[in-house]
Amino acid sequence: xxxxxxxxxxxxxxxxxxxxxxxxxxxxxxxxxxxxxxxxxxxxxxxxxxxxxxxxxxxxxxxxxxxxxxxxxxxxxxxxxxxxxxxxxxxxxxxxxxxxxxxxxxxxxxxxxxxxxxxxxxxxxxxxxxxxxxxxxxxxxxxxxxxxxxxxxxxxxxxxxxxxxxxxxxxxxxxxxxxxxxxxxxxxxxxxxxxxxxxxxxxxxxxxxxxxxxxxxxxxxxxxxxxxxxxxxxxxxxxxxxxxxxxxxxxxxxxxxxxxxxxxxxxxxxxxxxxxxxxxxxxxxxxxxxxxxxxxxxxxxxxxxxxxxxxxxxxxxxxxxxxxxxxxxxxxxxxxxxxxxxxxxxxxxxxxxxxxxxxxxxxxxxxxxxxxxxxxxxxxxxxxxx
Ligand SMILES: [Fe+2]
Numbered sequence: 001x002x003x004x005x006x007x008x009x010x011x012x013x014x015x016x017x018x019x020x021x022x023x024x025x026x027x028x029x030x031x032x033x034x035x036x037x038x039x040x041x042x043x044x045x046x047x048x049x050x051x052x053x054x055x056x057x058x059x060x061x062x063x064x065x066x067x068x069x070x071x072x073x074x075x076x077x078x079x080x081x082x083x084x085x086x087x088x089x090x091x092x093x094x095x096x097x098x099x100x101x102x103x104x105x106x107x108x109x110x111x112x113x114x115x116x117x118x119x120x121x122x123x124x125x126x127x128x129x130x131x132x133x134x135x136x137x138x139x140x141x142x143x144x145x146x147x148x149x150x151x152x153x154x155x156x157x158x159x160x161x162x163x164x165x166x167x168x169x170x171x172x173x174x175x176x177x178x179x180x181x182x183x184x185x186x187x188x189x190x191x192x193x194x195x196x197x198x199x200x201x202x203x204x205x206x207x208x209x210x211x212x213x214x215x216x217x218x219x220x221x222x223x224x225x226x227x228x229x230x231x232x233x234x235x236x237x238x239x240x241x242x243x244x245x246x247x248x249x250x251x252x253x254x255x256x257x258x259x260x261x262x263x264x265x266x267x268x269x270x271x272x273x274x275x276x277x278x279x280x281x282x283x284x285x286x287x288x289x290x291x292x293x294x295x296x297x298x299x300x301x302x303x304x305x306x307x308x309x310x311x312x313x314x315x316x317x318x319x320x321x322x323x324x325x326x327x328x329x330x331x332x333x334x335x336x337x338x339x340x341x342x343x344x345x346x347x348x349x350x351x352x353x354x355x356x357x358x359x360x361x362x363x364x365x366x367x368x369x370x371x372x373x374x375x376x377x378x379x380x381x382x383x384x385x386x
Contacts, residue, residue, distance in 0.1 A: 300370025
């Protein structure tokens with residue numbers, strides 16, 4: 001029996017090798033002056049920025065460039081960018097880069113229009129939170145398959161002062177157009193491919209077992225998990241393997257669909273405070289926490305976890321939480337991500353506070369999890385992941 005569902009995804013996605021060349025024509029439908037958002041140097045070094053501005057020029061589109069995005073982008077970076085976008089009178093935003101760049105571009109699109117500091121639109125748990133009402137149109141050009149940001153209505157920002165790192169949502173955060181050209185991901189180094197690819201696995205795995213999964217997301221998530229399991233090790237081994245790159249880029253789009261509808265679960269809810277407070281990449285945090293999360297959550301959705309176990313090659317009589325954890329650890333080892341929280345330099349001092357943060361600004365993830373965790377249980381999971 002198919003259960004009732006709503007599925008809404010208003011993003012025009014251009015997928016395939018060479019689709020980057022369509023950026024100028026597509027941009028012409030969005031506005032007359034683009035605010036191009038990139039990381040510090042990579043878009044310049046790779047020549048993609050020059051290619052993009054040439055495509056814009058051919059379509060009589062002006063631009064201003066903001067290259068202030070760093071990993072784990074902050075509210076201050078967004079505010080700085082939004083001020084410049086207003087000053088330059090840009091009427092749409094292009095994010096050219098990985099998830100951090102696209103999330104920053106999305107947030108700048110909101111803040112440039114509302115003129116408020118972005119945190120007012122992010123911190124939904126604070127009394128001065130303001131629901132955003134409008135945003136500049138957004139184009140996302142993905143150069144790194146990882147966050148699903150090109151096909152979802154979410155952005156993740158870190159508060160520079162407090163270390164809070166929520167994901168926040170708004171229908172205004174859907175890009176109008178996303179260009180997913182797997183050729184752009186060929187230059188991504190092996191280590192970065194591994195961490196971003198593992199994030200795709202988590203988004204789709206968590207979406208699949210989530211309490212709010214739906215019949216469409218379940219089909220898509222199962223396929224995406226299969227693709228990451230098969231192609232991530234190949235892409236890490238050989239970055240020029242276009243079959244692997246293309247399948248990962250596709251899986252990442254499916255992950256964005258999943259995040260839009262199923263959100264994340266406790267795994268992401270526990271991880272955000274970790275990379276918010278420590279110098280840890282998001283996917284390293286996820287990798288360290290996954291075994292304990294899986295063990296804790298298995299009983300809440302046994303059938304879904306077993307389906308993932310089958311993808312990881314477990315026969316029916318050995319399809320248990322313990323065996324799947326073992327298989328995932330082997331998988332992580334194969335891509336160089338076999339880590340623990342203590343190995344990543346995380347210390348126990350802040351666990352109480354971090355568990356509170358999980359419940360405060362990642363509470364949606366906690367409540368979507370197959371088994372709901374209390375604060376004490378989250379502290380226990382963090383401790384056992386050391
Ligand atoms: Fe993630």
